Amino acid sequence: MKFSAITVDVTSLGINTPDGFFTAHYSKRGLARLDFPNAIGEKSRRESNGRPVSAEMQAWHKMTTRAVREVLAGGTHGELPPLDLSAGTEFQQSVWNALRKIARGRTKSYGEVAAVIGRPKALRAVGGACGANPIPLLVPCHRVLAANHKLGGFSGGLDWKRKLLGREGLEFFE
């Protein structure tokens, strides 16, 4: 089931946090992507395209900003803007949906997540879906560990995963 990429104009807005400058991308449907500060050429960090941002989008960005800061501080995020997950396949969306149900400070293994969505043997694919997750932090892909309670991997860098888990109170990973 594929959906060839439609071109949707997205607006990029920055989020300044004690941990760096995140970038949020919004489509008409909601928050479509969230980028870590990290990284490689720190791509485009331009704020919107010069054009005024709609009131609705400003409201979304306000929620996103607050949510990101709260998560970084180790708390629970409050209200979130609508998430635009239309970029993912159905399988990926069901995985991301399952991830959102993991409470703060809790973890699941890739196998458990696979079982939750009714495909116990697709555990390997769950890993792939996590890697494709466009909205880390808000979709807590960092709470998924390997079965033996090992870290597994993380797109944004394993140090992030450790840091986030540590701030949620899992002292094991400090």
Add this chain to the structure above:
DNA sequence: TAACATTCCGCGC
């Protein structure tokens, strides 16, 4: 077809 952010089993240490 060839990757994988997996997991399980059997080794040897």
Add this chain to the structure above:
DNA sequence: GCGCGGAATGTTA
């Protein structure tokens, strides 16, 4: 217990 090698596994580009 820990680490390594190898095999089976579902989804994706």
